Amino acid sequence: MSARTSPISRLITIRRAVPRDAKRLTRLVRGSGAYAGKYAAAVAGYRVGPDYIEAHRAFVAVGADEQGGEEAGRVLGFYSLVLDPPELDLLFVGDEAQGRGIGRLLVAHMRSEARAAGLDRVKVVSHPPAEDFYHRTGAVRTGTVLANPPAVPWDRPELEFRLPPE
Numbered sequence: 001m002s003a004r005t006s007p008i009s010r011l012i013t014i015r016r017a018v019p020r021d022a023k024r025l026t027r028l029v030r031g032s033g034a035y036a037g038k039y040a041a042a043v044a045g046y047r048v049g050p051d052y053i054e055a056h057r058a059f060v061a062v063g064a065d066e067q068g069g070e071e072a073g074r075v076l077g078f079y080s081l082v083l084d085p086p087e088l089d090l091l092f093v094g095d096e097a098q099g100r101g102i103g104r105l106l107v108a109h110m111r112s113e114a115r116a117a118g119l120d121r122v123k124v125v126s127h128p129p130a131e132d133f134y135h136r137t138g139a140v141r142t143g144t145v146l147a148n149p150p151a152v153p154w155d156r157p158e159l160e161f162r163l164p165p166e
Contacts, residue, residue, distance in 0.1 A: 088161070
């Protein structure tokens with residue numbers, strides 16, 4: 001089943017992020033359980049500002065309004081695509097929304113946006129625990145970005161999504 005026809009895609013809407021989303025996206029990054037423990041310092045002061053949202057192709061996954069309920073209109077995850085050089089800069093799914101296919105849906109959307117922008121590949125420097133997710137969504141390992149203390153005191157996998165024409 002493709003992301004466009006999967007049950008989760010009927011429950012989720014992906015829309016362009018707007019400056020008023022900035023605080024929600026910042027909370028999502030800072031509250032990520034994937035960055036607990038030794039990784040916490042990497043996101044402790046991180047800020048997704050309105051200027052960032054305006055400068056990049058940032059998209060949010062929100063609960064579909066027609067479904068009603070507590071997730072209607074709530075931001076469940078987001079990603080940011082930088083076009084030059086091509087890179088998936090950020091991809092986060094809220095802890096409470098993980099395991100439901102939202103990350104896969106965001107990656108599929110990113111790939112479509114990248115192709116529409118004329119890109120044939122998109123780099124991602126992964127948080128080490130997220131590497132397997134990126135492999136499962138089609139990225140291939142291309143190298144390692146070495147630690148850069150004090151900002152990032154650990155090596156990170158570098159991967160790439162290759163985007164053949166459809």
